[in-house]
Amino acid sequence: MFGLGSQKKPSSHANAVVTGAGSGIGRAFALEIGRRGGAVLCSDIVLAAAEETAALVRQRGGQAWACHCDVSDLDQVEAMACRADEVLPAPVDLVINNAGVGVGGTPIGEVAIDDWHWTLGINLWGVIHGSHVFVPRLRKAGRGGIINVASTAGFSAAPLMGPYNVTKAGALALTETLAAELAGSGVAVTALCPTLVKTNINANGRIVGDSSRLFDRLMARFGMSAERVVNDALNALDRGDLYVMPQFDARMIWRAKRLVPRTYAMGTGLINRFGASRLN
Numbered sequence: 202m203f204g205l206g207s208q209k210k211p212s213s214h215a216n217a218v219v220t221g222a223g224s225g226i227g228r229a230f231a232l233e234i235g236r237r238g239g240a241v242l243c244s245d246i247v248l249a250a251a252e253e254t255a256a257l258v259r260q261r262g263g264q265a266w267a268c269h270c271d272v273s274d275l276d277q278v279e280a281m282a283c284r285a286d287e288v289l290p291a292p293v294d295l296v297i298n299n300a301g302v303g304v305g306g307t308p309i310g311e312v313a314i315d316d317w318h319w320t321l322g323i324n325l326w327g328v329i330h331g332s333h334v335f336v337p338r339l340r341k342a343g344r345g346g347i348i349n350v351a352s353t354a355g356f357s358a359a360p361l362m363g364p365y366n367v368t369k370a371g372a373l374a375l376t377e378t379l380a381a382e383l384a385g386s387g388v389a390v391t392a393l394c395p396t397l398v399k400t401n402i403n404a405n406g407r408i409v410g411d412s413s414r415l416f417d418r419l420m421a422r423f424g425m426s427a428e429r430v431v432n433d434a435l436n437a438l439d440r441g442d443l444y445v446m447p448q449f450d451a452r453m454i455w456r457a458k459r460l461v462p463r464t465y466a467m468g469t470g471l472i473n474r475f476g477a478s479r480l481n
């Protein structure tokens with residue numbers, strides 16, 4: 202808990218910025234924040250998609266605006282913050298660092314260096330830029346919240362997902378550090394760590410070969426809806442929870458990794474080598 206006391210819940214009537222709001226989890230965040238009475242600046246590298254999300258929020262009675270922002274570029278994140286100052290009815294008090302891409306299917310040593318740079322630029326530098334720009338504002342205001350969209354990949358260390366795993370572990374470490382630095386400040390911080398969520402991440406990313414086909418099948422079968430994940434995340438932020446793992450398998454992986462790390466690593470390796478081909 203972060204001493205939220207009697208302050209208003211960070212997710213309700215928020216003045217929010219959501220990155221990667223044009224699709225999937227980001228779009229669901231924008232819609233839910235609007236439903237909770239908030240005003241939201243929807244940003245995305247694809248402006249038309251952000252505009253579509255903003256229009257959906259408005260259709261449902263919320264207040265929303267759209268802007269272009271590539272989160273891998275600090276100048277663009279700063280410009281997004283200026284845009285938020287212009288359009289939102291009050292200073293930003295809720296930041297959702299969500300924009301992200303998937304890379305997978307190739308082992309470390311074979312995955313292209315360009316794929317490392319691309320993933321780190323968006324998934325990790327995006328969260329760093331969002332924190333760098335907005336944390337001073339929130340700290341000064343002494344209230345509000347930040348949700349960093351990490352993933353179970355931040356601790357599951359699944360094979361063939363090296364770049365993605367590294368970015369999400371980094372996002373987790375950043376969030377944990379922020380939680381310590383912002384303790385007692387009135388600003389809540391939450392890391393969202395889902396497993397599979399039904400979104401466009403595979404179509405939009407660089408997950409290749411068998412991994413891409415397997416990902417689609419598993420997502421269709423076991424993926425949770427983005428709406429449910431987002432609802433859990435905003436409620437967790439309101440409670441002052443540092444981590445939110447909406448799915449049972451995420452919580453099991455979290456425990457196994459800590460209780461039997463060596464067995465866990467061997468198990469995931471063997472499942473990958475012998476089991477994935479059967480699931481495919």
Ligand SMILES: NC(=O)c1ccc[n+]([C@@H]2O[C@H](COP(=O)([O-])OP(=O)(O)OC[C@H]3O[C@@H](n4cnc5c(N)ncnc54)[C@H](O)[C@@H]3O)[C@@H](O)[C@H]2O)c1
Nearest residue numbers: 221223224225226246271272300301352397398400401402
């Ligand atoms: N879908 C899952 O199973 C899953 C699981 C765990 C975590 N996540 C995380 O959820 C977040 C959202 O992904 P999603 O599943 O909704 O995928 P998605 O592809 O449906 O949405 C991602 C959005 O981010 C935008 N985007 C991509 N690059 C960007 C950039 N440089 N700057 C700004 N916006 C950019 C895309 O245009 C898209 O609108 C990501 O951080 C992802 O890693 C997803």
